Amino acid sequence: xxxxxxxxxxxxxxxxxxxxxxxxxxxxxxxxxxxxxxxxxxxxxxxxxxxxxxxxxxxxxxxxxxxxxxxxxxxxxxxxxxxxxxxxxxxxxxxxxxxxxxxxxxxxxxxxxxxxxxxxxxxxxxxxxxxxxxxxxxxxxxxxxxxxxxxxxxxxxxxxxxxxxxxxxxxxxxxxxxxxxxxxxxxxxxxxxxxxxxxxxxxx
Amino acid sequence: xxxxxxxxxxxxxxxxxxxxxxxxxxxxxxxxxxxxxxxxxxxxxxxxxxxxxxxxxxxxxxxxxxxxxxxxxxxxxxxxxxxxxxxxxxxxxxxxxxxxxxxxxxxxxxxxxxxxxxxxxxxxxxxxxxxxxxxxxxxxxxxxxxxxxxxxxxxxxxxxxxxxxxxxxxxxxxxxxxxxxxxxxxxxxxxxxxxxxxxxxxxxxxxxxxxxxxxxxxxxxxxxxxxxxxxxxxxxxxxxxx
Numbered sequence: 001x002x003x004x005x006x007x008x009x010x011x012x013x014x015x016x017x018x019x020x021x022x023x024x025x026x027x028x029x030x031x032x033x034x035x036x037x038x039x040x041x042x043x044x045x046x047x048x049x050x051x052x053x054x055x056x057x058x059x060x061x062x063x064x065x066x067x068x069x070x071x072x073x074x075x076x077x078x079x080x081x082x083x084x085x086x087x088x089x090x091x092x093x094x095x096x097x098x099x100x101x102x103x104x105x106x107x108x109x110x111x112x113x114x115x116x117x118x119x120x121x122x123x124x125x126x127x128x129x130x131x132x133x134x135x136x137x138x139x140x141x142x143x144x145x146x147x148x149x150x151x152x153x154x155x156x157x158x159x160x161x162x163x164x165x166x167x168x169x170x171x172x173x174x175x176x177x178x179x180x181x182x183x184x185x186x187x188x189x190x191x192x193x194x195x196x197x198x199x200x201x202x203x204x
Numbered sequence: 205x206x207x208x209x210x211x212x213x214x215x216x217x218x219x220x221x222x223x224x225x226x227x228x229x230x231x232x233x234x235x236x237x238x239x240x241x242x243x244x245x246x247x248x249x250x251x252x253x254x255x256x257x258x259x260x261x262x263x264x265x266x267x268x269x270x271x272x273x274x275x276x277x278x279x280x281x282x283x284x285x286x287x288x289x290x291x292x293x294x295x296x297x298x299x300x301x302x303x304x305x306x307x308x309x310x311x312x313x314x315x316x317x318x319x320x321x322x323x324x325x326x327x328x329x330x331x332x333x334x335x336x337x338x339x340x341x342x343x344x345x346x347x348x349x350x351x352x353x354x355x356x357x358x359x360x361x362x363x364x365x366x367x368x369x370x371x372x373x374x375x376x377x378x379x380x381x382x383x384x385x386x387x388x389x390x391x392x393x394x395x396x397x398x399x400x401x402x403x404x405x406x407x408x409x410x411x412x413x414x415x416x417x418x419x420x421x422x423x424x425x426x427x428x429x430x431x432x433x434x435x436x437x438x439x440x441x442x443x444x445x446x
Contacts, residue, residue, distance in 0.1 A: 030267040031288055068280050095287050100338070107287050107327070107334050110306055114285040118271075121280050128279065137280035139308050 005045065005193065012196045014043045016126040017165055017180075024122030028115065032094045032171075038119075039168035041180075048160035048183065052148045058083055058179065064104060065143045065150045066116025068124070073133030074188035077154045078124060079181050080116035081147060086176035087112055093171035109142045116140055123165065123180055130195045147181075156185040163189075223293065223305075223324030229276040229317060231256045231263070243295035243303060243326065262292050275311045275320040282309045286327050293324060304328045372425055379414045386411050 018040060025038040046054055053059075064087040067079035082090065085102035091111045092099045104112060117140045128135060143150055151162075165180040184192075214235045217224045223243055226235035236251040246259060257264045271282055284292055284307040295303040303326045312319040386407055393399035 027267070027271060030270075070280070091287075100342070105334055105338075107285075107331060110283070110285040110327075111287040114283045114288055117280070117283045121274065121282070124280055125274060128277075134278065136278075136313075139281040139310065140283055 006197075008200060009193050009196045010043075010045070012200060013163070013192070014041075016130065016196075017041060017043055017123055017163075020122035020124070020126035021119070021165070021167055021180075022122075023125070024119045027118050027122070028094070031118075032096075034094050034096060034171045036094065037170040039170065041165045041167040044164045044166075046162050046164060048151070048162055051151070051162055051181075054162075054164055058147050060146070061085075063145065063147055063150075064109075064112060065145075066113050066120065066140050067143055067150065068117075068120050068140050069138045069154065070124070070135050072135040073131060074135060074184065074191055075156055076182060076184040076188055077151060078120050078183070079143075079150055080119050081150065081179045081181055082112075082176060084144065086178075089174050090115070090169055090171060090176045090178075093174050104144075113140050113142050116142075119178070119180060123182070127192060130199055131192070147179075150181075151183050154183055156183070156188075159186040160184070161186060161189050223295075223322070223326075225251075225256070225293075225322040225324070226312065227256050227320050227322075229320075234319065235321075240293070240324070243324075244293055245296070260293050262289070262294075268292075272309060272320060275309055276318045278311050278313065278318050281311070283307070284309070286331060292322070295326075297328065301328075304331045372421075376418055376421055379418050383411045383414050383418075 021038050021041050025036055028036040028038075044054070058081060062084045063081055064084045065079040065081045067077060069077045084104065088102045088104050088108065089099065091104065091108045094115065095111060120140065124137070161184055163182040163184070165182070167178055167180070169176045169178050214226060217235065218237050219239075220237065221239060223240040224235065224237040225233060225240055227233055233251045233254055233256050236246075236248050240251075241247050244259075251259060262268060275282060284305075286304040286306050289305075289307075291302045291305040292307045293305065295305070297303060306325045306327050308323045310321045310323065312321050390399070390404050390407060393404065
């Protein structure tokens with residue numbers, strides 16, 4: 001059973017994530033000709049075992065994910081996940097190409113990787129800024145499958161938690177649900193909470 | 205190559221079939237491999253120790269530098285996809301077009317600070333192949349759509365033609381039945397031996413007229429089918445013209 005997380009810590013975490021998402025939206029707008037709006041995200045914290053019940057719009061549908069793994073001060077994996085048809089629609093909208101089919105070819109996968117890279121870096125950058133510790137990251141990689149399959153190979157000792165960040169990507173006339181899923185070991189999550197507590201202590 | 209400790213490891217990157225460039229946080233070039241030399245037509249001597257931004261205009265862009273800045277603090281690697289950026293390094297092909305590039309920038313940790321390593325992949329051929337495949341697929345889909353429409357039109361035309369022939373048959377059946385009935389009547393009268401020759405001649409003349417009308421109707425139907433007259437159903441006529 002997960003210990004009760006102080007609501008103020010969760011609020012600070014939400015705020016950090018929100019800043020990261022905002023930064024990502026700014027970069028996407030500068031890079032693309034399309035106007036990209038990322039809605040204020042909904043943040044939830046769940047146990048790894050509950051993952052398949054979450055991300056409702058993805059359950060059972062083919063999904064596409066961009067993922068970065070990391071280790072060092074904290075260990076885990078962060079992925080941006082879309083249903084594949086939504087991912088294709090998003091890439092067409094961002095590149096300004098006419099919609100052809102709800103699938104991704106190799107070039108589109110690379111484009112999605114850049115979009116995922118920007119969003120994940122936004123969130124991880126915000127968290128990294130408060131940690132000020134050494135973390136090593138893998139280059140982003142593209143996966144397709146189902147939500148529960150994305151983290152199957154991630155090896156983390158002990159209890160695993162997932163921070164689910166649900167945001168809506170609005171580009172041109174389309175809007176697509178995207179989920180940033182941050183899989184962490186409980187000890188890594190505690191380290192983040194501890195830094196947040198320090199931050200709150202400094203602020204008060 | 206500059207005198208940064210550990211650069212012997214970088215030597216191993218010299219002959220990779222990927223463009224490799226390593227810079228420090230001031231954008232000073234410390235490593236430029238032979239693939240980069242070949243693609244950009246700029247040699248190591250020209251690049252090493254100089255500011256990368258002085259050689260490649262796209263690297264001067266604020267949006268690019270804003271993203272790259274985090275690499276020097278050890279952030280996650282950064283990807284620049286070919287669909288969004290087309291290319292980062294000006295690397296002309298013989299026809300003057302620039303090579304399409306997919307670039308990943310990785311932070312390289314060193315005691316003196318982080319360096320940024322650009323790993324650049326030429327995806328020109330891949331892009332062209334995907335474009336060609338897309339065009340081929342689109343053409344095939346358009347042809348398939350045309351064929352499905354033509355098949356549908358043919359089906360509709362056949363149904364209309366059958367309905368038209370059925371209607372024409374009904375129109376012809378009435379006078380032919382009348383001829384048959386009248387000829388049977390004449391035969392019956394002759395067999396009974398009570399036929400009035402004058403009356404039979406009148407009836408037979410009438411049958412000849414009716415038969416002539418039937419023949420005329422059949423000829424008109426034949427002409428209509430061959431010449432595509434108005435009487436032929438529109439869908440069938442359109443199909444013949446197509």
